[in-house]
Amino acid sequence: MAFQQGLSGLNSSSKALDVISNNVANASTVGFKASNTIFADMYASAMTGGTSSLQVGIGSKVAAVTQSFTQGNLTATNNPLDMAINGNGFFRLSRSDGSIAYSRNGQFDVDRNGNIVNATGEKLTGFQALDTSGTQTVFSGEPSVIYIDTTNIAPRETGTASVGVNLDSSEKNPLNKNPVGSDINNFLNYTAIPVESYNYTTSMTVYDSLGNASLMNLYFVRDPDVAGVSPNTWTVYGRLSNDVVPDPADPALSTGAPLENLGTITFTNLGVPDSTIAGNGVFNVTRTGAQLGTGADDLNFTLDLSRSTQWNTDSGVTTSPRQDGYTTGRLTGLSVSNTGVVQGTFSNGQVRDIARLALANFSSPQGLTSLGDNLWAESFESGQPTVGAPGTGVLGSVTAGQIEESNVDLTQELVSMIVQQRNYQANAQSIRTQDQILQTLVNLR
Template sequence: MAFQQGLSGLASSSRAIDVVSNNIANSSTVGFKGATAQFADVYASALTGAVSTIQVGIGATVNAVKQAFTQGNLTTTSNPLDMAINGNGFFRIQRNDGTFAYTRNGQFDVDREGYIITAQGERLTGYQVDPNGLVGNVIGPLRVPQDEADPQATGSETGVSITANLDSREGVPTTAPFDPLNTDSYNSTTSLTVYDSLGNPHTLSLYFVRTAPEIDRTWEVYASLDGDTPNSIGSTVFQPNGRYDDAFPGTFNFTRSAADLNNGAAALTFPIDLSNMTQFGSTFSVTEIQQDGYASGQVAGFAISRDGIIQGRYTNGQTRDLGQVTLVTFRSPNGLISLGNNLWAASPESGAPVEGRPGAGLNGVISAGQVEDSNVDLTQELVQLIIQQRNYQANAQSIRTQDQLLQTLVNLR
């Protein structure tokens, strides 16, 4: 008599219990993908030849353990560098030995050199930023630079723009000539901060002086830097409807030489756009001031977009792209080799890794400040555990029955 069927059933059920137990153990492991044992029957054709009507199976075997790469739930965390993939794809990790592995665990941090790393100190890879600050096509370990961001002088791009209303009811000042220390010599004033090439802040003050009776609608504009002697930069002229008269220049140039600044910075030159100003019958008010300069800054925090762009937020109020996360897909994810520590490695069965940007093609998108939970359903796993336990008991009973039959034969006289 044969015990092989029962023994193979015990072995298969034991392996299935191992798989279920591993799923249960990793039910709280970030990025874990649950597995299922797949069974197959076993036949020995050599015992009966090709006569199919008298074939008796010799048991069962586990011919595969397949992982289910379905989406897990997303949980919000307090770490801005934590990332979850919503959809297809894996993070690409450069290991400490130089090889590459792949993971769905998006729990990342920054090491002392600024690289984005896993809990094992291995580096997340992505698209690097080129010297112009643009995300390029070169893939490598993602590094968050900790150095200061360079300052930008006002006027490097757009200069100064002011939106305000001058009160049309006001007349010519009672005191002349214009004197910034005498409020009776001008009608209105406003100020803003501008920056030189070294990032030093300077206070730019603008004074508006009505130069003719109300019917003329002309205002002289004076500018002063850090309280120096103001100089006239031009005149604003308005239409009868109170809007700026486009027939006259609406942009005025302001300049201070390097000698005037006297701090080592380059000459400060920028346009001042006043074309959005109005002259209505209401009190003087400033609704918007814009200028394109800023001081130097240090990284204060990070933000990650859906397409994986990592942006640094600086203390000077600026944001800069620091890189973009790489996602990798495989033709057959079940062909991946599990390495432990939430990592997989490519194999001939998985196919070659296909690298791409989040949200492109079949790649999923990034959810920042979140992680992907294990996709294990505890209720289903506990039910499977009961089923496999019953199978194990039934196979043990099969062996016991075989033993009783054998004992009967031994006792024959």
């Protein structure tokens, strides 16, 4: 008489219930992967040589507990540093002891040292940005702990500037108008330029080497009539706002650096800049440090007005002013692109690449060792990790502002729980029956 089968069945069902209970307990754990119990039967190989049809099994056992690495549902959050992986891969984390762990839990924040960390302090790793000056950021070739530098970025002096304007083709030189206007050349050294001395004015902001902003005022004057006909040539004058210095002798005049004649822009009879004239509508603007008076270096930039037109409509800006300079800026926010690039937004409007996430994938994720806290560790069975940026190779993409929920199916788990409960009861009944049979034998006289 043997109780082995029933006892093994109780033990197997009990372990299966443990696995189910663990799944149910972690149904709301971000990045959790449900486990499954795999059973195997047991036979005594010594019985009749292990080949006879008379073999009787001696019960069951739990052969393995595997995890299902299927994709969990994604949920939006209010944290821009929360991330979810779409597809294969794990976040690569550096632990306090220097070891590397892996996780699907993308709940991250920045600690006081500027590291992106999870709730238990593990640090997210990636490829740090080395050079952001070109059209494409150069990232380091080795993954390391991502560091968010909160130092203000240096200002950048304006090197190129552009604006497109339409100059009303019906306009005439101020001296050819009725009533007659003023000659702008008589007011080059004055702060206030009479409105009757020019046809149109606009302005744009430029920056010196220290990040000081200056307003570049532009004045457009159509050239005087020739034989009663207005030429399609306009003279452009410019002055920076901080060029103007009050005249100590007569503050009312506010004389200072002159309004500079930058050059001319000539249009064809179709109202577009004449391309046969070299450099038409492109001007070089130069201001010395002394003229700027800010302690900055000399300012030199190219002003491009070649997208301007001369059509019969009101004068105005048609292409928004653009220039490549900016003042110093402090870090105001962080974001993550779908390619895993961590970007910083600065108070001066600049966006800089800081780092790119490192994801890792394994030949056999089932072989990973569970560490708790939503972490796994590499093992011999898992194989070595394949590390790369999101969206490369077999690695999935990253979605910012979202998290991956547990892939536990509560309905399935509750059904499985009922099944294992019945299995446990049936195995208990098997032991009770064996006990009754044994009792009958003991009671024989």
